[in-house]
Amino acid sequence: MSLPSVHTPLGEKLAINLTVNGESQSVEVDPRRSLADVIREEIGLTGTHLGCEHGVCGACTILLDGEPSRACLMLAVQADGTEITTIEGLANPDGTLHPIQQGMYDAMSFQCAFCSPGFLMSTVALLRDNPTPTEAEIREELSGNLCRCTGYQSIIDGVETAVKLLGSATTEGGK
8 A cells, every 4th residue: 555645734634535444434533543543543442552653563463345454654644535343343233252262261362461452363373374374384474473471372272263263153153
């Protein structure tokens, strides 16, 4: 994506339109604000965490048009017209956890859970593209997410549990 070619005077805001977790959002933003800041502060979805603000930790990972993206590294104006899924968009409207969330919960994957949004969103994309990854493929795909609490094995176990839950949901005609 490229930056808009609009030059705005200091302090002037630009209107952008996003679809966030299936809902249309129109927001006026300072062209210099990150997408993570706008998601958290303007849209009010605080599940997208800011850790390093350099794209290293992965806590701010969202799905942008279906692909995992670091929201701290992108300007909000760059996301104009896109579809965004945040951690808040995973669970069903009735509160039932997404199978990936359930798998992580069942495996007790996280301790403090600060990193969990990034791991979960990355896992959604991984299992969408590769429904039966090997442990090595899981480790490779999630290597861009950092956790300071676990030894990562419980997170790998959570992904493997999610694979089983998704497989049984598919065979039962579920999600």
